[in-house]
Amino acid sequence: MKRALLVFFTLLLATHAFAVSNDKEPEKKGSLKDEIKAYIQHHLKDSHDFYLGSYKDGDKKKYVGYIGLPVILWDNGLVLFSSTKFKHGKAVVSKGSSHYKLYHGKIYKTDVAGTINYDDAHHAVNEKPLDLSMTKSVMTMLFTALLMFFLFRSLAQSYAKNGGVAAGIGRFFEPIILYVRDDIAIPNIGEKHHGRYMSFLLTVFFFIWFLNLLGLTPLGINVTGNIAVTFGLALLTFLLTNLTANKNYWAHIFWMPGVPIPMKILLMPIELLGVIIKPFSLLIRLYANMQAGHIVLMSLVGLMFIFNNWLGSSLSFLLAFAISLIELLVAALQAYIFTMLSALYFGFAVEEHHDEAH
């Protein structure tokens, strides 16, 4: 069943990419490659709108399953409108005396004509309003949050109704919750303190896992491969680690016990740096892994259209299929690693003082 679904999704992904290459005008090989590259780049980024696919009809780019999302700007006051008004970056949206234009996925303030000014490196230099839009990633996260809320609340309720035995879909997740508790939280944090962190660990584990899995669907979602998202998650781990840390933890950072005084002074900046580096590695690891997975998978799908013959294309397809299977594993693995390392850092923070172990 899962495999059938995967094949279906891979095929869908293929049609997704096919839409790119479905150009009417004859093009050189190079431009097809560039186009695939641009398409992948575009996919990896967050977007102000949502669509299932796009194709070119003559000069016009047509969209399938297009949904506009709310744009929320803070520009000396709240500015609200639907992203459909940008007309995929072609139109200038005027609100009061301000004018906004969508350029390469970002909103800039422009004049009435929508002029974008560039610096030498061809980067837009127009002023950017604070963009708090409900983008595709935000919508996906909201969807995931709601899904999780109903899923796990139904599990909690099924216990009450069913005399302490899980029923329904929640039954599938109970062993995973137990796994997070018994194999991630307790070994790293310890029996005594793990309860405080269970909510965070469980939430983060399922949140990342579900978002990773959604990233494998052909909906073109790449939430956990976005640095802002992984930064937010790692920041929470960082805050939780340092805000709940005990005296022993800080002693190990500022005045390492059991080493000579010059070493204590030497170790202080290193340990202090470690406090930042630990969660930083979390955010980079998750971001890079998911980003890379998406790039590899989409490149392989793109290869089918570059080869454009039955042998190369079917080989690319098989490869893409294999990578999809690996990505399925990676989706769970990265969620596990993030949760596991967070638990490890929490474990450092609440570690009790003991003399012999140094």
Added chain:
Amino acid sequence: MEKLLGEFSFGLFIWQTAIVVALLLMLRKFAWKPILNTINEREAGIRSAMKSAEEARAEMQNLQADNERILKEARAERDGLLKEARELRQKMIDDAKGEAKVQAEQLIAQAKEAIENEKQVAITSLKNEVADLSLQIAETLTKEQLSSDKKQTELVQKLLKDVDLKA
């Protein structure tokens, strides 16, 4: 790095943090706490059930051991009683035998004594009888013998002869 920072969307970061924190709080209240509580209670229940089963088994074993011990004791007691009874019986038999023997011996002794007495009495009376008879005979004989002189002389002669011999 510049590209990475350029990709960083502050709005997305704000939304992400808000969503995760809200989700965390909601799930903690409505899902994680009740779920973990139920799981913990269930585990505690299983643990206590297993413990009490273990205890019951141990108690059963104790009881069985007790039963066996009691049975053994009872058997030993019975054996003891039987042995005692046997010994008692033997002793009674022996005692009775001993007593009977003593009594018999006494009886025999008495009988012997009585027989002896009787015999003595009989002998005595026999002796008296013989003495009487002898006297009568001697009287008769003497009467007859002393009836003539000749015979008297003869007797004296004879008696003297005997005396002489004895000297």
